[in-house]
Amino acid sequence: MKIKQFLIDDCCLSQFQVWQSIKGLDFSLVLSNHFDKETPAPGRFINETIRTYENFIDIYYHYSNHTTIVLRISKSPALNNEITQKLKPIVDLHFLQLMLDGEKYVRNKMMESIRDISVLEDLDDLLKKILENALSVIPAADMGVLWMYEPNLDVLFPKAWTGGPNEEIAKMRMKVGEGIIGKTFKDNKSFILTKIDEIISESSNISSDNLFHLYNSVQFDDLKSIISVPIIVEGNTLCVLIVYQKGPYLLLTKDDQQLLESFSDQVSIVLRNSKLYQNLKKQNDLLIQRDMIHNSLIKLSLQSKGLQKIVNEIKKMINHPVMIVDLTDHQQYSSPPSWKWELPSEMIKLNANLQTQSFTVSFNNQSLYIHPIIAIDVPIGILVVEMEEDELFALNKMIIEQASSVIALEIIRNQTLVDSYYQKTNDLFNDFIQCQDYNLIRKKANELRIDHYPFYMAVLIHINPYADFHFLNMQMHKIITQIKKDLGNYISIVFGYGNKVTLVCQFTHFEDQDYVKKKLMFIHSDWMNVHEESLKIGIGTCYPSMNNIAKSYSEADKALSFLISRQLKSIVNYQDIGINHLFIHQPIEELNSFVNEIFQPLQSNKDGTLDLEKTLLAYMENDRQATQTAKILHIHVNTLYQRLKKIEEKLQISFSNPEDILKLQLAYYLRTSIVSLT
Secondary structure (H helix, E strand, C coil): CHHHHHHHHCCCCCCEEEEEECCCCCCEEEEEECCCCCCCCCCCCCCCCEEECCCEEEEEEEECCCEEEEEEEECCCCCCHHHHHHHHHHHHHHHHHHHHHHHHHHHHHHHHHHHHHCCCCCHHHHHHHHHHHHHHHCCCCCEEEEEEEECCCCEEEEEEEECCCCHHHHHCCEECCCHHHHHHHHHCCCEEECCHHHHHHHCCCCCHHHHHHHHHHCCCCCEEEEEEEEEEECCEEEEEEEEEEECCCCCCCHHHHHHHHHHHHHHHHHHHHHHHHHHCHHHHHHHHHHHHHHHHHHHHHHCCCCHHHHHHHHHHHHCCCEEEEECCCCEEEEECHHHCCCCCHHHHHHHHHCCCCCEEEEECCEEEEEEEEEECCEEEEEEEEEECCCCCCHHHHHHHHHHHHHHHHHHHHHHHHHHHHHHHHHHHHHHHHHCCCHHHHHHHHHHCCCCCCCEEEEEEEEECCCCCHHHHHHHHHHHHHHHHHHHHHHEEEEEEECCEEEEEEEECCCCHHHHHHHHHHHHHHHHHHHHCCCEEEEECCCEECHHHHHHHHHHHHHHHHHHHHCCCCCEEEHHHHHHHHHHCCCCHHHHHHHHHHHHHHHHCHHHHHHCHHHHHHHHHHCCCCHHHHHHHHCCCHHHHHHHHHHHHHHHCCCCCCHHHHHHHHHHHHHHHHHHHHC
16 A cells, blocks of 8 residues: 555655544544554544544544544654654655555446346336345445336336335325425436435425325435435436435535446446347347447446547447537537538527537538437537438447437546546645745646746636536636637636636746737637626736736736626636626626716706717816817807806816816716726
8 A cells, every 4th residue: 555655755754543424424444553453433523624533643634525544653762753744745645545446346346237237027026126236336325215207197206216115105196296295306406415304305295195204204304305306218207216325424526426427328328228238128139239339338438438439439339420519618520531521600509508418410411410418408419420311220339329428428537627626736736826935836837837938917707507407517618628729828827716817927927918818808709709698808918027017917807806796798808808807706797886987967858959978978088178179169268168167066176176176077087987898
């Protein structure tokens, strides 16, 4: 075990233990070296980092997904800062290995379970096995029920259960929309409930008969959380899989929800396999071929060969030219490569926003079969097949449908890895911009892989915040892909976090910034035209030396804040907002109120012939030069003075009072600034 060697060689520790609690489960001892193995398990202290006992010290390392690693060491060595600094990266590496091993276990378990249950003939046994396998990949779940829809009665009934319920639960009949199960089926969406108040609220419309059978079948005294997931077969919701977690701590997470959603995609394939096996035994050869295809694709997925390998394998199976379009980054993968041509953006946009079913189109005198790749109700890709006839064979359609789930898993896997990288980059970058020391800035820059260039410029991009996190995440990946494509070597670092994209550009020559700014304007314009949604870009000043990246980033953030506060769909340089940087965090309503306080009194109908508002604007624009203003307004100077006198009376000011003049100048500036930028 690598961690053992690190602790002995690098940290000079001779007596130690390593305990770990994965996803909130009980602590288990995973490593002990010259230590009494009978020592008690660590306590669950969420907010503590060090806990001292009589003979040993427990050092806590808390991670995401309720995972905690405790390093127990003897009190004999001094726990100094040098040892503490060495321990952290060692334990972090151990945690990353745990996560990788856990992901590998879940993936292998899911694929193994599908192969196991595919040979079961009895549907009841099949569904029981499905439920057991679902709980095996989510160890925090204590109980689960698989509900099946009966179309003749228009109700859902428990088909399989494990982890607690007795036979009384079999008497329940849930209508569509009734309780958590009925709502999941009706909305065709998964959700997680982590508060008992939410669980009670969602269950408020359950009938008295169903409540009676439910409470007689299982106890819910210490219920903490619930995940409910629909299972879709051939485009129709067939089942609802619901799991429950009980105990003193909340353990189920969004990751578990996503895992169960991914599992449900595989379950749908298995259910359809079972349906075919039960009803169409005469097509046994077809089913055997189906399993071979599925195993071949799953093998590719497990080996993480990538989308190009998958598209090559599909081409061999169906003997038609095939292309995969990854909508998360607009990359295309085709077989044969010579067939790789650009789909029109209108078609990709239509499919990304509207289409959830396969359809046939004609393009360049060629018939194309388009199959969307859907994950968690969000289109994430397109599978395009070139056809010689108007229809594909049923077997080929079956291959395409099976391949789509594997493609979805591969895209999600790639996107998850990128998201993890972006999150770590965001944390490192935040540390970097906080640094003041010259050497520390260089060290953090190396960690971020920021190369040495004469000039740097920071850019912040704000994407319209969607309620659907998965769609927002896809939009973020799209714009980052476009940035990488258009800016190339000018990119020092780029990453996304939430609904913002951070970009640091690097230049050999100061003038290179002009090219990047033009490209950013093109990206902004293209995004607004294609996606028809808000996009805001704030650009900081180009400075020499990486020491000023933090300053440029702060300016880009202020420029972006200015656009957000003004509700503008625009791109702006920090230098261009001028004195407006003083009002970035001032609500637009208050600024408009201040401007209206000056100009609205001049818009009275009684004085319409005098045009006082136009007069004041021209007077301020010409730096209060009477002769020049009168010339522009085509009036006599005396007429101008009469109007100015009227303005003084209306506004109760004096043009000889410096404070009044400053107020007028500020109101004029804000008015013209807001209008020009809008």
